[in-house]
Amino acid sequence: MATLKDVAKLAGVSIGTASSALNRHSGVKESTRKKVLEAASLLNYRPNGAARDLKTQKTDTIGVFLHDLAGPFYSELIRGIQDVADEYEYATIASRGGKGRNTSWTRLFVEGRVDGAIVLDPTVPDEVIRSTVGPTLPIVLLDRILDVPYCLHVAADHEGGAYEVTKHLLESGIRRIAFVSGPSDSHDSNLRFRGYKRSLEEFGIELDHSLIYRGDFTEGSGALVARAMLSRDDLPGGVFAANDEMALGFIHGCESSDIIVPDQIAVVGFDDIIVASYVNPALTTVRQPMYELGVVAARNLFRTIRGEKDISPVILPTQVIIRDSSKGHVRTFGSVHV
Amino acid sequence: MATLKDVAKLAGVSIGTASSALNRHSGVKESTRKKVLEAASLLNYRPNGAARDLKTQKTDTIGVFLHDLAGPFYSELIRGIQDVADEYEYATIASRGGKGRNTSWTRLFVEGRVDGAIVLDPTVPDEVIRSTVGPTLPIVLLDRILDVPYCLHVAADHEGGAYEVTKHLLESGIRRIAFVSGPSDSHDSNLRFRGYKRSLEEFGIELDHSLIYRGDFTEGSGALVARAMLSRDDLPGGVFAANDEMALGFIHGCESSDIIVPDQIAVVGFDDIIVASYVNPALTTVRQPMYELGVVAARNLFRTIRGEKDISPVILPTQVIIRDSSKGHVRTFGSVHV
């Protein structure tokens, strides 16, 4: 690979001059700049990123850490992030967890290969974030709360969305509503449970612990819960699954047992994944503003990188999307029919 | 940020010794290693990636460049790549195109921040690849063919899949089959067209140019084609859309005009995106082995990084998935009912 030295030699100038010429620093005669540029393109010169990063102490790159790069879910988020990163002329790189010892985040943010990070990945330990975050590497957390300087927070209003969608079921006249949670350590799942609980309380309904089931966010676990629930003789009138995958799995489970959704049991999910609108019956769910989430996360990250302090946490509103799986006879304030 | 020098000073050893101690180089007394490790953890020392990369001339990282990080489509690919990257103890970072001048691939592979790359993004210019690829940065191309040293090729058998799915329509007794292409510069779309053509030829059917429509891989363009086609009075018996999105758009377009799929017109797509199996009627399509594609791409990349030469291109078989949108009365060799 051609280095700056090679370019300088070919252009017949010193290495320092070559550098100034390439970086458009004023104070280089036009004719010599021409020579340098020519030499550079002739040698197919590419500046070495590592060397530059080392010298300038910055990378002009931000990292996005996701548990899984799957789905339009994350894709929209990344689009939002990247749109503002482009604006700031930063590159964006995304990475997943990975198994081995020193992978992804170790290499990327622990070793300082990015100037900032956005994290939505429960597998990244709190401790790693705590010991890495700082003025030189601010981090935006989308999946948890950590009260540490330079740790910013942006999230959708999980609790509010859960509250609204539960209310939607209640207003349809359903009183016994089951809840299918995600993993117990999922912050989001817990918030959704809180919204569910608050809604019930508001309607004066006592929490029935026998109606709380635990899933793991997968379609399979939803089907399992369906099997368990349908074996009881007191079928609830509605089910709120903490995410769409489980809701879909639950519906499949009902089909296998010839239980009709929504006639015999209403089902609602959370996230509004793409297939939610295609499935039959179409799934009532809560939509998170993923693109906006990405935009806000990135914007706050850059503000911090630029030196701004005391940026307060942001919570973006969610939206109930009423479809067939919950009948949808009742319209809730702020909700939308699709 | 604490540097190696700080650690050395605190531990009361030289900087070189500290380095050896931390890198588990043999030949350091156990007691001094202890001291160094303690000092390091006390200072929360993190090696600086840029400095190490500069020195060692490698990054232990590979880059994956996608046009869009959307969908389970790419997600499976990345999973495949990352699984073998983990095996080789390399980090994997993914990146999209991005707008600005010096974003993503400029910074990542032009400036040498990765040891190898896998590209599935038509917006990365051939020229960039040509001038960057080399012994120090091998590249696997998934979306095009470039006859350049250190440029590897892995792809699904687009032509074969298209051939088979067209044959499936022909064997159902359909003779007039329309083709909806993607953008004209899409290598994949062109290959799929070739398969379509070959299948027709084999059945002794002449290519009818009035049955060739151009889309752009979006659902909207599929709907547009439907509108255009249905305004004719000689509706073909079947349509092969070069991807699933367009096939779905086409089906929606048919619904709007009260044309029944598959009774009046059979529709098949390509890719087997998730919703293909959820939509009504479920879409007959061709599945690409995305996970395997990722595995093979990554494995060949690492073999090249390890110095192996002359790795030949790989073409992985595709699979016809017969569903309702094409009736599916006929079974084709190698195809599967889902």
Added chain:
DNA sequence: CTGTTAGCGCGTTCAG
């Protein structure tokens, strides 16, 4: 076994 030293490639002074 440990300390010293020389770069990796680049950007940035500071003399000339």
Added chain:
DNA sequence: CTGAACGCGCTAACAG
């Protein structure tokens, strides 16, 4: 306006 020299933080080779 240009060139020489220094150092970013680290590893590796070589002395001691």
